Amino acid sequence: MEELFYEIFTELPRQGPGDHDSTIKALRAIPELPAAVRVLDVGCGTGNQTIDLAGEINGKIVAIDNYQPFLDRLEYNAAKHGLSDKIEIRLEDMFNLHFKEESFDIIWSEGAVYILGLEKALKQWKKFIKPQGYVVVSEFNWLVEEPPGEVYDYFMQESVHATDKEGSRNIISNAGYALITDFMIPKDDWYEFYNKLEEVLVLFRDIKADDRSALGVIGSFQYEIDLFRKYPGTYGYVFYIMQKRG
Ligand SMILES: C[S@@+](CC[C@H](N)C(=O)[O-])C[C@H]1O[C@@H](n2cnc3c(N)ncnc32)[C@H](O)[C@@H]1O
Structure with missing residues (x-):
């Protein structure tokens, strides 16, 4: 079923919510960049943000993901x-990175840091x-003090162990x-992402009409939307x- 998950997401322009403007806003928030910058893009997917960044910087981006068809698309x-x-495109597992110490000016990760967990990622990436x-990440945060039970349960089941903005800021400092700064991506990016995902789900419901477990996965995405x-x-x-720091 994992294969179906990837098949669905290969059909999307991005594999998570976000857009060109937010990527560039985040890049421009970095106060000083060397003349030839070296960036590592972790969990790049099909690399929409990698392309945005590459169009903007002088230097090189190493884009990694653990799913080859996403990298082929990139x-x-x-x-x-x-x-x-x-x-530079590389098939790499973010849990086990093979790079020289102190070899990147920026580690970038949009919508993928939750896979490692922010705390673990920041500690592992430091070297x-x-x-x-x-480090620049877009991270899933609760925006309300008490998320509705059904939303909370859904994301726990999906292994998204999220905190709120205050929690993430503490993790970063510790x-x-x-x-340097933080900002929320526009809510419209989520609507756009979910609307596109829903269109793809309609196609897959047809293709997988006889496959009950595939329909279960499709139903779970629809539930999230x-x-x-x-x-x-x-x-x-x-x-x-x-x-x-330091
Ligand atoms: C939500 S998507 C985000 C993709 C892209 N950054 C974007 O914003 O469109 C998460 C990405 O992390 C990748 N991923 C998941 N587990 C991984 C791992 N262990 N190592 C490297 N990449 C991984 C997935 O293949 C997927 O491309």
Whole structure:
């Protein structure tokens, strides 16, 4: 069933909520960048944000994901945009990174840091960042004090162990980073993401009409979309732009 999950998400322009403007806003929030910057994009997916970043920076992005078809799509898109020289694509597991210490100016991760967990990610990534280098993530946060039970239960079941903005800020500080700024991605990005996902689900419901377990997975995504529409503003993605201390 994991394969179906990936098949569905390969059909989307992005594998999570976000957009060009938020990516560029986060990049511009970094006060000082070296002339030739080296970026690691963790959990790049098909690399919408990788392309956005590559179009904006001088330097190189190493884009990693553990699903080869996403990387193949990124390779195709990078060539289409004339950005292949700026993007090195690698199949890597974010739980077990193979890079030289202090080899990146920025570690970037949109919508994927929850997989490792913010605290663990920040601790593990630290050694790969150059002194005074940066980490930029978009992280799932609860936006209300008490999320509705059905929303909370759904995300717990999906292993999204989220906190609120205050919680994330504490994690950042305790992990040895100075928060430069944070901002929430527009709520419309979630509507756009879920609307596109819903269109793809309609197709897959047809294709998998005889496959009960596939229909179960499709139903679970639909449930997430329905919950979002029922309880808008319960959760969101917050961009955190931070600098390694020490
Ligand atoms: C929600 S998607 C975000 C993709 C992209 N950054 C975006 O915002 O569109 C999460 C990504 O993390 C990748 N991923 C999941 N587990 C991973 C792992 N262990 N190592 C590397 N990438 C992983 C998935 O394949 C997927 O592309």
